[in-house]
Amino acid sequence: MNKVVIMDHPLVQHKLTLMRDKNTGSKDFRELLTEITMLMGYEITRDLPLEEVEIETPLVKTKAKVIAGKKLGIVPILRAGLGMVDGLLSLVPAAKVGHVGLYRDPETLKPVEYYSKFPKDINERDMIVVDPMLATGGSAVAAIDVVKREGAKSVKLVNLVASPEGIAEVHKYHPDVDIFVAALDERLNEHGYILPGLGDAGDRLFGTK
Ligand code: URA
Numbered sequence: 001m002n003k004v005v006i007m008d009h010p011l012v013q014h015k016l017t018l019m020r021d022k023n024t025g026s027k028d029f030r031e032l033l034t035e036i037t038m039l040m041g042y043e044i045t046r047d048l049p050l051e052e053v054e055i056e057t058p059l060v061k062t063k064a065k066v067i068a069g070k071k072l073g074i075v076p077i078l079r080a081g082l083g084m085v086d087g088l089l090s091l092v093p094a095a096k097v098g099h100v101g102l103y104r105d106p107e108t109l110k111p112v113e114y115y116s117k118f119p120k121d122i123n124e125r126d127m128i129v130v131d132p133m134l135a136t137g138g139s140a141v142a143a144i145d146v147v148k149r150e151g152a153k154s155v156k157l158v159n160l161v162a163s164p165e166g167i168a169e170v171h172k173y174h175p176d177v178d179i180f181v182a183a184l185d186e187r188l189n190e191h192g193y194i195l196p197g198l199g200d201a202g203d204r205l206f207g208t209k
Helices: 010-020 026-044 080-091 138-149 164-173 201-206
Strands: 004-006 050-056 061-067 071-078 099-104 111-117 125-130 154-162 178-184
Touching: 010 026, 010 154, 010 178, 026 080, 026 154, 026 178, 026 201, 071 080, 071 138, 080 125, 080 201, 099 138, 111 138, 125 138, 138 154, 138 164, 154 164, 164 178
Parallel strands: 004 178, 071 099, 071 125, 125 154, 154 178
Antiparallel strands: 050 061, 099 111
């Protein structure tokens, strides 16, 4: 069953409170999201394997650890997921970035894929799917479906704010995917928005309505 990690570090909580505030503008919202993603990256990458290499300090030869050849891939769900890419890339600059675009069919209400592009060696990478809001879970489940269909063997999901409903949905369809969130909020409203949440993450990131 999925591991759900709630990253409630004081710095993360403080920055998330600023993001929730409706008076926080796009510039600060974007910067805070990047900062929180970077802080979350510390925990997300905790299981990266290490290997020993020989180096020479100014004093002696010694063995020291570096990250082993394990490769990461970051997959933002368009469009709000884009706001979580730079924070992770600043920690792992060699990561490749795939993209998944989904829209909701107005009749079936099911997510439909309109764009996807991935690194060639997706099957050799730990793929990290990112989206600030895990609301109904429909987009996350569909994006993970796509990433697995393209060959990913190892997938993690990273969200800023999640609803209990969204976590349950990912649990149901992808029990192998660990979920990392900064906050688990109370519930969804009748329009599928997370309460208390922070509103529409894409609009707040990009200054649209
Ligand atoms: N997407 C958002 O941007 N916000 C929500 O509260 C739910 C889904």
